[in-house]
Amino acid sequence: MGFYDRHVLPHLIDFACGMGAVMKARAQIVPQAQGRVLEIGIGSGLNLGFYDAQRVEVVVGVDPSAEMQALARERAAHCQVPVEMIALELGQLQAADASFDDIVCTFTLCTIPDAVAALREMRRVLKPGGRLLFCEHGLAPDLPVVRWQRRLTPWWKPLAGGCHLDRDIPALIEAGGFQVRELSTGYLKGPRPMTHVYRGWAD
Numbered sequence: 001m002g003f004y005d006r007h008v009l010p011h012l013i014d015f016a017c018g019m020g021a022v023m024k025a026r027a028q029i030v031p032q033a034q035g036r037v038l039e040i041g042i043g044s045g046l047n048l049g050f051y052d053a054q055r056v057e058v059v060v061g062v063d064p065s066a067e068m069q070a071l072a073r074e075r076a077a078h079c080q081v082p083v084e085m086i087a088l089e090l091g092q093l094q095a096a097d098a099s100f101d102d103i104v105c106t107f108t109l110c111t112i113p114d115a116v117a118a119l120r121e122m123r124r125v126l127k128p129g130g131r132l133l134f135c136e137h138g139l140a141p142d143l144p145v146v147r148w149q150r151r152l153t154p155w156w157k158p159l160a161g162g163c164h165l166d167r168d169i170p171a172l173i174e175a176g177g178f179q180v181r182e183l184s185t186g187y188l189k190g191p192r193p194m195t196h197v198y199r200g201w202a203d
């Protein structure tokens with residue numbers, strides 16, 4: 001991993017993912033989490049301030065980037081809920097089957113190389129009756145925007161840590177063994193190829 005990925009990208013991601021419209025989108029999903037919560041791709045910990053301390057026992061974060069984890073640990077020190085980290089080894093979450101009440105995944109399915117395999121792992125560790133709460137950007141509903149998403153993704157991906165602009169998020173979630181139960185979609189403020197967001201939950 002080069003200088004850009006290690007020292008520049010984590011701060012760019014923290015800045016971009018911390019913008020007002022993105023934070024508002026998180027605020028509609030993250031407070032719904034309860035119990036023992038797994039956060040996939042915790043990144044710099046931008047969701048931590050949105051957990052409801054009355055409902056959440058612990059947030060267990062996973063992220064393959066040591067640099068992002070370090071930023072998340074800094075935020076965790078000022079957060080109302082206990083935060084722990086677990087490892088991801090060869091795509092496997094280091095957690096027992098059916099060990100989480102809810103899973104939170106925000107702005108991460110765009111980046112995980114094999115998103116379907118990762119979703120199957122989420123399915124494995126989620127308790128029966130538990131929910132996958134998601135807020136993800138992806139494939140737009142408008143063909144001209146989709147064309148830009150397809151054109152830009154090969155250039156965008158290496159600059160943005162592997163992020164794809166054109167993933168069909170509900171289709172991926174269902175291919176990973178979940179059923180999407182609630183879904184709202186729309187563009188956030190900003191360039192349309194990057195800002196079409198899918199929010200909701202699946203089980």
Ligand SMILES: C[S@@+](CC[C@H](N)C(=O)[O-])C[C@H]1O[C@@H](n2cnc3c(N)ncnc32)[C@H](O)[C@@H]1O
Binds near residue numbers: 041088107108112113
């Ligand atoms: C755009 S950032 C979003 C971070 C955070 N979820 C947020 O909402 O601000 C994508 C994150 O996914 C992480 N990531 C990449 N591959 C992953 C994987 N296989 N499993 C979990 N997280 C992964 C990256 O390290 C990065 O922190």
